[in-house]
Amino acid sequence: MSEFANRHVLITGGSSGIGLATARLLARRGARVFLIARSAAKLAAATDAIGQDGGTAAYAVADVADRSALLTAIGAAESAFGSVAGLFANAGSGGRFAPIPEYDDAQFDAVLRTNLTSVYWAIKRVLPPMLARGAGSIVVTGSLASARGMPFNAAYVASKHAVMGLARAAAAEAAPRNVRVNCVLPGLIETPMLMQLDPTASVEAIRERLSSNVPQGRIGRADELAELVCFLLSDRASHITAQTIAVDGGILGTLTPR
Secondary structure (H helix, E strand, O other): OOOOOOOEEEEEOOOOHHHHHHHHHHHHOOOEEEEEEOOHHHHHHHHHHHHHOOOEEEEEEOOOOOHHHHHHHHHHHHHHHOOOOEEEEOOOOOOOOOOHHHOOHHHHHHHHHHHHHHHHHHHHHHHHHHHHHOOEEEEEEOOHHHOOOOOOOHHHHHHHHHHHHHHHHHHHHHHHHOEEEEEEEEOOEOOHHHHOOOOOOOHHHHHHHHHOOOOOOOOEOHHHHHHHHHHHHOHHHOOOOOOEEEEOOOOOOOOOOO
16 A cells, blocks of 8 residues: 555645645655646646546646635645645745845735745644644745845745744644644755746756755755655654755755855
8 A cells, every 4th residue: 555545635836846746756655636826737737647647636726825715725625635634835936036125015925925824824724624633744845045044035035934933833733633744945956936047048057057056066856855745744754843854955054165
């Protein structure tokens, strides 16, 4: 029997990048995965690919920054696959780059709504049934910006610091009822969002430039982060909660002289 044995795992931001890589891996290991994202076309392609690989998947289109749409999508997930056993709150926005005095207030609010408030809404919605069952696992996506201050991207840094704190608060509340909450910190992982940082450069040029910042000498793959998320969602991680774990090739843990 596969380790997830028909468990329902809900993934926001599941149509591409880290979310999709995690969904495909979970499905191969027996989970029924429900994907939430904004693009119907990408979601349909993702669920079709999972089905062709022998997995079980369904989806709902929603902007997680819209509370009503998000909660409706979670309700659809429960209707499709039953109670949520695992949540991977992964949807996120990069915002824009600008000095704080020039940062647009509406953009700041929008980034926090996507990266932080939507995670709060999702946890608030799925946590009570998990507590009642005395079982469940939640993983939220932070960032290197959860642990480091970075210039010219105040909204993103603030939101990723805060979402790590939210995960820790939820973990402290949920631990007595055997529900675990952890935070993963992707480093420079090859995803559509990362590779679009410089639309004028080639993919190879972006890889080469970013790799120079990683002690391992390369950027990471989405499936490498997916392995960690699947582990944290599984019973193999039954005594792991309130942790923040980076998948970054050593960026946060080492200082490489230049």
